[in-house]
Amino acid sequence: MIDIQTWVNASSFASAGIAIGFGAIGAAVGEGYAASQAAVAIGRQPDQSGDILKLMLVGQAVAESASIFALVVAMLLLFTQQPPHLINVSVCLAAGICMGFGAMGSGIGSGFPAAAACVGTARQPAAGGRLMTNMLVGSAVCQTPAIFSLVIAFILLFTDFSDRPLSPTWAAILGAGISTGLAAIGPGIGGGLVAKASCEGVARHPANAAPVTNLMLLGQAVTQTTAIYGLLISFILIFRVFPETETLSRPMALLASGICMGLGAFGPGVGEGFAGMAAVDWLSRNIRAAGELTRTMLVGQAVAESTGIYSLVIALIMIFVF
């Protein structure tokens, strides 16, 4: 007979592996892409190698932060022992899944602006300073979904759930981890696409840097909305106390609401990123079309958002109706 503390420890160690295993994917891909484009840029303009190397390293450092969050959560899971209560098996798993998947999109996304800034410096050496600013702002926004995941993982690990009924709380907690974790992937990648186009645009016409950066921020803000829906569902699942139940259908509804919102946030996040990318790209080429471009971008993004809203509605029905 295995005692409860052993189950909790086993779950905690397995979750540490999930957190850093999945959490390492995104940053590595993003940084590799940035390095590949930096090599291309230095090949084109060997005289600028110092500036390009600096931009590459700064951009990679921002992309790295997502996987450092995952490392922190993995370390916490390894070295802090959770109390012997069955609910903590679910808590550890949820924290690991949340941070592991949550770091993926932000890591990949932050690599895009770093790569575009390196190529842009080779093309337009005089724009170096403005490119650096634009890249930092863009990749900082890309990191927000990873920070949401970190917040949820910390709340899960440092909240005492032992006074809640085991069923359905185990499913609510697991659903909360899955919701924010999966919902962070799409917006992270989408925000990176917008920031990439913005860095290219600043390099193309440094004089248009201000409107290009502004449209980038607007486009990125819209891509982040589905990550916020995921965060919202997680908060409801964590902080609402669900009455004890003997059935299997109630916990499964709570788990399914997290899966629904997590998966449903991916498509709108990436799609709105594509829309924002093209709008920012063409604003830098044709500044006179700013009004039409902004309007079309927002209308197109609003339509792409609709399926994310359907997922939110289904998730809320599963939490509050059943």
Add this chain to the structure above:
Amino acid sequence: MAIEGADLVKAAAFLGAGIAMGLGAIGPGVGEGITASKACEAIGRNPAEAGLITRTMLVGQAVAESTGIYSLVIALLLMFVVV
């Protein structure tokens, strides 16, 4: 805790509804985003035709949306009608 057949079916229906709506939302989201991105490109090249381009974009997106609505309908059916 004894699990009854009807309860198990209900649990599976909820899980199915969540997966249906979650996965079903991915395709329309990406597809409509690509449509919007190409519309922005077209307007950037030819701002004079902005009205026509936006109209075409919206019609195309509405068609791409249909599979997302199928997922929504199936999810609602699973939650309210089947069980």
